[in-house]
Amino acid sequence: MNRLPGNLRFLRKRAGMTQGQLAEKIGVQRSMISAYEDGRSDPKLAALEVMASVFDIVIDELLFWDIESNGRRYLQQNKLKILTVTLDDQEEEWISMVGAKASAGYLNGYADPEYMENLPNFRLPNLSKDKTYRAFEISGDSMLPLMPGTLIIGAYLEHGMEIKNGKTYVLVTKSEGIVYKRVFNYIAEHGKLFVVSDNDRYKPYDIPIEEVLEIWEAKAYVSAHFPDPSSGPLTIEDLGKMIREVQQDIRKISGS
Incomplete structure (x- = not known):
């Protein structure tokens, strides 16, 4: 299920942005933000990537996760964070x-x-x-x-x-x-x-x-x-x- 309309509206309001301000960041008309939030239009990949960057979120979370109901799914920008660790000679973590x-x-x-x-x-x-x-x-x-x-x-x-x-x-x-x-x-x-x-x-x-x-x-x-x-x-x-x-x-x- 596409969660973009609700997620976009929720994230924008939580960030204190108007539709016009978000449109300026993404590089589209304000009417397009309204269409995205109403589910009347789907953004192109380039616009999705900018949205994800603006809200510090991954695209699949933006599209498929109910953020308002469930909170953020991922802590980091990447779905799986590769944690840097140090190992001893037996390949065990210090x-x-x-x-x-x-x-x-x-x-x-x-x-x-x-x-x-x-x-x-x-x-x-x-x-x-x-x-x-x-x-x-x-x-x-x-x-x-x-x-x-x-x-x-x-x-x-x-x-x-x-x-x-x-x-x-x-x-x-x-x-x-x-x-x-x-x-x-x-x-x-x-x-x-x-x-x-x-x-x-x-x-x-x-x-x-x-x-x-x-x-x-x-x-x-x-x-x-x-x-x-x-x-x-x-x-x-x-x-x-x-x-x-x-x-x-x-x-x-x-x-x-």
Whole structure:
């Protein structure tokens, strides 16, 4: 089923563009955008390619996926992202470490094999061998009791829809850089992830899924600091309260 009319209208409105503005970007008359959105005309391949570039989306997602109902299908511009990893002599994957000072360079070099080979590599026992892992050094105090300098070991996720509400993830993003937060999945409803700090001094905020380059589900951490017992672990009651507060914030954002 051709989903282009609904997808085009939804993406254009979400981007805050008029039909005239989109027509100018694509190089067609405004009336053609109206015809595309009404299903009265189909764009040529060249116009489809420009649309895909404008909305940072792949063509088959634009044509055949109900984005408004189901959220974005793919995180990256390519349907399947080829993740760059480093291997030992036995062809087994290392855990590459992205230190705090290397985080800015990682945004440009994460797909470069030469860059990845120059990162420190190590291995941890008891991790499933069917996943790819990466270590990220966190900075700041937004995720107390984990202290600055802690290494978060994350398992790579291919799609944002795999995110489980309230779990912690490392997000590699275009605008925010590398962040470690508790994440809530609102891709289907709003095309966004809602991120929350465990330190309530920091306000939650949302990240459009188009901004996300990589998602790593936190599986372990390595730290030279023992957590303060007085802070205690996050309880089910704490998590329930956090979810309710996130839902209230989402409703405020949606209504604004």
